[in-house]
Amino acid sequence: MKSLFKSKPRTPSDIVRQTRDLLRLTNRDDDKVSSTLPRIIASLILPLLSFPLFLFLFLQMAELTKNLREMKSILYGNSESEPVPEACAQLTQEFFKENTLRLLIQCLPKLNLEARKDATQIVANLQRQQVQSKLIASDYLETNLDLMDVLITGYENMDMALHYGAMLRECIRHQIVAKYVLDSPHMKKFFDYIQLPNFDIAADAGATFKELLMRHKSTVAEFLSKNYEWFFDEYNSKLLESSNYITRRQAVKVLGDMLLDRSNSAVMTQYVSSRDNLRILMNLLRESSKSIQMEAFHVFKLFVANQKKPADIISILVANRSKLLRLLGDLKSAKEDEQFEADKAQVIREIAALEPRDLA
Numbered sequence: 001m002k003s004l005f006k007s008k009p010r011t012p013s014d015i016v017r018q019t020r021d022l023l024r025l026t027n028r029d030d031d032k033v034s035s036t037l038p039r040i041i042a043s044l045i046l047p048l049l050s051f052p053l054f055l056f057l058f059l060q061m062a063e064l065t066k067n068l069r070e071m072k073s074i075l076y077g078n079s080e081s082e083p084v085p086e087a088c089a090q091l092t093q094e095f096f097k098e099n100t101l102r103l104l105i106q107c108l109p110k111l112n113l114e115a116r117k118d119a120t121q122i123v124a125n126l127q128r129q130q131v132q133s134k135l136i137a138s139d140y141l142e143t144n145l146d147l148m149d150v151l152i153t154g155y156e157n158m159d160m161a162l163h164y165g166a167m168l169r170e171c172i173r174h175q176i177v178a179k180y181v182l183d184s185p186h187m188k189k190f191f192d193y194i195q196l197p198n199f200d201i202a203a204d205a206g207a208t209f210k211e212l213l214m215r216h217k218s219t220v221a222e223f224l225s226k227n228y229e230w231f232f233d234e235y236n237s238k239l240l241e242s243s244n245y246i247t248r249r250q251a252v253k254v255l256g257d258m259l260l261d262r263s264n265s266a267v268m269t270q271y272v273s274s275r276d277n278l279r280i281l282m283n284l285l286r287e288s289s290k291s292i293q294m295e296a297f298h299v300f301k302l303f304v305a306n307q308k309k310p311a312d313i314i315s316i317l318v319a320n321r322s323k324l325l326r327l328l329g330d331l332k333s334a335k336e337d338e339q340f341e342a343d344k345a346q347v348i349r350e351i352a353a354l355e356p357r358d359l360a
Helices: 012-027 030-035 039-076 085-095 100-110 113-126 136-142 147-156 161-171 175-183 185-193 199-214 217-226 228-240 245-260 262-271 275-285 290-305 311-319 321-330 338-353
Strands: none
Touching (some): 012 039, 039 113, 085 100, 147 175, 175 185, 185 228, 217 228, 290 338, 311 321
């Protein structure tokens, strides 16, 4: 008789469906209910309902937290077992059938910290789950790109910034999402987010910014070509010339990675033909920080190596030749680096060989 009353094990789809229902309840605006009652009646009735309501919400949140933990366990496995591909596929399919992701993002501020962490890891994992060799997360996001607006502006909420930021980075693994973010007005906000006073949030925004500029080569090349003027004006003034050491160090590193990427060769040529850009990089070469000096050198060498240097670039290099040669001679890598030494030697030879007649 005892076996007759055993509950049937829930499938991954069951867990997702129940989670979706709980998220809908959580997302419901309870104020709408109270606002429909006359104020006097509401003031009399609501206190009587407060404890049962509190208990209901507590149990609802506990069940939602439990479900999120189970979903995470299915996707990541646990100490006793590895993830089962069939279960992961079933969960992924059900998750993206309806607006579970939208509900989860909307409800995230209402969850406790552990549930937020689980939800963030679930969303991250689902971006990589393939069902019949297809990333169905990408298809869902293609028709729900406005969710990226919520995730990006999440950097303005100290409690949610790191959770939304982690979700955003995983979503921009999909090229269609990265293109949307790059082309959106929100892209300009990253120059401010990177300089937020909260170090963890600023660093997270910096990691997302770097991912946007590094992952999808052709999309980034197109973006930089179309938005060269405003993008590099912001990049130079707010990042490379920032008063914050960490911001400058990370910015010059990302700049080097961008310009040295073959996909951005046209942008690189345009960048190293600017005397204003050269001035900024020469100032970075003079930094007391060895790490900034080294990263700045990898960009500076592109100005020198350019076989079609504009006359004003040559003029600046010739006018500052003695200082540059002395500075470069003192520049040392923290560890033995044959490629760096070879590059430095070549840059020194190029600068030493420049003649005023090259201005013609």
